[in-house]
Amino acid sequence: MMNCQQATQLLSEKLDRPLTRKEKMAIGMHTTLCPSCRQFGKQMEELRHISKSYTKGEVPETKK
Amino acid sequence: MINDSNIAHASELTPSAPSAGLFYDRLFMEDLRTQMIKFAQLQVRDSQLAEDAVQEAMLSAYQNIDRFGRQAALKTWVFSILKNKLIDLLRKEKRLTAASQLEDGPNDNGEALLEQLFNDNGGWQKSERPKKWNDPDHGVENEHFWRVFDACLQALPNKYGRLFMMREFLEMDTAEICHNEAISVTSLNVTLYRARLRLRECLEDNWYQKEVI
Structure with missing residues (x-):
């Protein structure tokens, strides 16, 4: 199984390119078992959302 | 006027x-x-x-x-x-x-950052595991959040900050950034990953997990 360092890198790259099917499966398996990386994945999405709000001077919706 | x-x-x-x-x-x-x-x-x-x-x-x-x-x-x-x-x-x-010529600047040791966050097997160090992000119940206005966010951006090494902002603020695509900055796709992806690791940590430490004074 991939380790957390590899998983977090893919969770970041997910924002920059479409992942392959194999990568998606590996990530899916890893995050099912690893709450820390699951959290990290959510936070990557959040970071993108915050950055979008930043340029619009909006209220960041940080509550999930 | x-x-x-x-x-x-x-x-x-x-x-x-x-x-x-x-x-x-x-x-x-x-x-x-x-x-x-x-x-x-x-x-x-x-x-x-x-x-x-x-x-x-x-x-x-x-x-x-x-x-x-x-x-x-x-x-x-x-x-x-x-x-x-x-x-x-x-x-x-x-x-x-071009980012390829930018000094990496202080604190840019990407390897050191990874070593700090992950153990030899590539698992999270116990103290570095991401925590759930809740809005802290400070009752502070957003403006305060943006101040923290700005400070975290400024704290990024120059190259990280520049590439992160091209991607996330200016919404330039990978091909354009790589062409513009004369760097490879792999290098861009790794730099963005490290920039996000740092920002994530900075926001968690200074906003999401900050104790109410």
């Missing part, structure tokens, strides 16, 4: 565009201008160029004043114009400060 007679004049002339009044709301405009300059200066090193870009964006918003009903709409509009101007500037700046 802007005085009371102008205000009266504007509202008489354009009753169908209440937004024209926005331009005479000094507090709002000054605040907007400050935000824009800060945003531009984060990305374009030459502060005169950054100010010029802001000036042009404001002017273009002024010329299209009829389109805005609310302050929020005006803000979104000027920022989108500003973004395009900054992308143009960054393209021109290319030869001068």
Whole structure:
């Protein structure tokens, strides 16, 4: 199984390119078992959302 | 140039565009201008160029004043114009400060960061595991959040900050960034990963997990 360092890198790259099917499966398996990386994945999405709000001077919706 | 007679004049002339009044709301405009300059200066090193870009964006918003009903709409509009101007500037700046030539700067030891966060097997160090992000119950206004966010951005090594902002603020795609900055896709992806690791940690430490004083 991939380790957390590899998983977090893919969770970041997910924002920059479409992942392959194999990568998606590996990530899916890893995050099912690893709450820390699951959290990290959510936070990557959040970071993108915050950055979008930043340029619009909006209220960041940080509550999930 | 802007005085009371102008205000009266504007509202008489354009009753169908209440937004024209926005331009005479000094507090709002000054605040907007400050935000824009800060945003531009984060990305374009030459502060005169950054100010010029802001000036042009404001002017273009002024010329299209009829389109805005609310302050929020005006803000979104000027920022989108500003973004395009900054992308143009960054393209021109290319030869001068491509990220590939930028000093990595202090704190840029990417390997050290990874070692700090992960153990030898690539698992999270216990103390570094991401925690759930809740809005802290500080009762503080957003402005405070943006101050923390700015500080975290500024703390990134130059190269990280530049590439992160190209991707997330200016929404440039991978091919364009790599071409512009003369770096490989792999190098861009790794740099963005490290920038996000740092930002994530900085926000968690200074906002999401910060104890109420």
